[in-house]
Amino acid sequence: MHLDIRNNRISGPLPNDFGRLPMLSRALLSGNKITGHIPDSVSRIYRLADLDLSRNQVSGPIPESLGISDLNLSRNALEGNIPDVFGVRSYFTVLDLSYNRLKGPIPKSMASASYIGHLDLSYNHLCGKIPVGDPFDHLEASSFVYNDCLCGKPLKACGY
Template structure:
């Protein structure tokens, strides 16, 4: 009798350690409901979504090798995938993102990008996915607002909603994304102000918010993001002065603030910073160009055109380490253009439409 009981226990133990070889039916059902809300007419990417095992060669789906739970959805309409290259076209898909995606609660990656026709809203339940690290929905027609509690995704490193039709404000909770490294909200219709607590995003290296309807001042707290290397706030409705603390950021290399309504003077810290691409064009910036250039001043691009700058081009500009391209046109500058070797290749158009600039490449003084 004891032997029989031991054999029963052994057989039960063996069944419990058999490795999982197929995705759970609940994950398969969630994916099929997700698929049902989309229509992809040309490439047939969903033709592989057949059979009971969604971990076995379902296009764009990756599962955890141990648990066989769906871990990644990676569907790009523009990529180097052989399926797209063979068809010699980019993808096009319509429909919407079904809330059924939220039932895949082990997801680490959601990439549904560059399909051009996917509309509807971002399912609010997406913020309940505790393991999500990448959320990339670039290049669709998604509307509505960013979920207000987006900050619950505390493992998120990439948040990319660029090239959609999002409206509303940037949620204050976004500043709780303590692991976020890449934020891209470009080319939407987002309005309101940047949350004052944005400086809490200490891991952030790129913040791209251009071509929206964001207004108000640039928060001083942005300068607290010491890893930030690329800040693009262009083509918005920002007002007020440029915080001088931005020029003291240790790794900031690109600063695009063009196409806003910024006023006040150029902070002198920007001219001696680590910034190599500086675009302040098409604002209402006034005063003189700071006469503080030195060996630390290295600019691939410096564009100060279409502002209200006055005075002369500072003589210290000749002590800059390098200036690849400069545009000072459409201001109120006056005086002689300094004779600097790196000005030799700059065209006259970069100095035109000022009050009384003279010297090479313009007419002689």
């Protein structure tokens, strides 16, 4: 149910069949040398509520099907856009995508999530207007700093 192998020297990619652990509820894998993509099979772990892959060397895109309440993918080499797949069933106590190579806009659908408690998108290559509404109204500038060209509250106004 709980896999805690934080701060070891585990290297290599996550197995493609990582999703064949149906009872797994927490996967704490931060502080290792894990490489490669996040396997799509992770989204099939029905009970998974906490996935921490921070401080690794994970690359590639964020799978569109990841909807975990605590999702920490910070300090990796993730690329591409943040998937525009949020909706009323999206509930995140923590969503940390900071210190990656993500680009493009913040998905407008993120504003339709039922709850996002802590959001950190800092230190990426995001660009465009920060959406308005919940959860963005209660976030501070530190959630968005050091991106290529984000603008809007709580950062500087957009100059379009």
